[in-house]
Amino acid sequence: xxSFINSPAANKDKRPLQRYVNESKRLLGVLEDRLKDxxxxxxDYSVADIATLGWVRNLIGFYGARELVEFDTLTHVxxxxxxxxxxxxxxxxxxxxxxx
Numbered sequence: 001x002x003s004f005i006n007s008p009a010a011n012k013d014k015r016p017l018q019r020y021v022n023e024s025k026r027l028l029g030v031l032e033d034r035l036k037d038x039x040x041x042x043x044d045y046s047v048a049d050i051a052t053l054g055w056v057r058n059l060i061g062f063y064g065a066r067e068l069v070e071f072d073t074l075t076h077v078x079x080x081x082x083x084x085x086x087x088x089x090x091x092x093x094x095x096x097x098x099x100x
Contacts, residue, residue, distance in 0.1 A: 024059060024069045028077055031056075035076035039083065053084040 031052065034041055041048040056077065060066040071078070084090060 021065070021068050024065065028056075028069060028071070028074060031080075032074050032077050035080050039080070041080075045084075045087070049080075049084055053081065053090065056081050057085065 031041070040046065041052060059069065060071050066072065085094075
């Protein structure tokens with residue numbers, strides 16, 4: 001699946017894309033700082049993690065923005081994403097609906 005970033009619409013005016021990139025990097029920075037001394041966004045795994053896992057996963061996966069947002073320079077967010085995606089309930093949820 002081609003990402004939006006490589007679509008013709010994204011190539012016309014770079015300002016919306018750069019605004020998205022800058023805001024995504026800012027939010028990832030906030031998340032990185034929050035996770036530096038904890039496993040989850042709050043004390044324990046919560047709805048905050050559930051909501052944010054989907055955003056981060058799609059940002060670097062579906063939208064293909066891993067390089068643009070410099071995801072690989074982060075330490076705590078990738079660890080958090082990996083441990084969140086490894087949860088059994090999350091794994092089950094990722095298969096609904098069943099993919100053929």
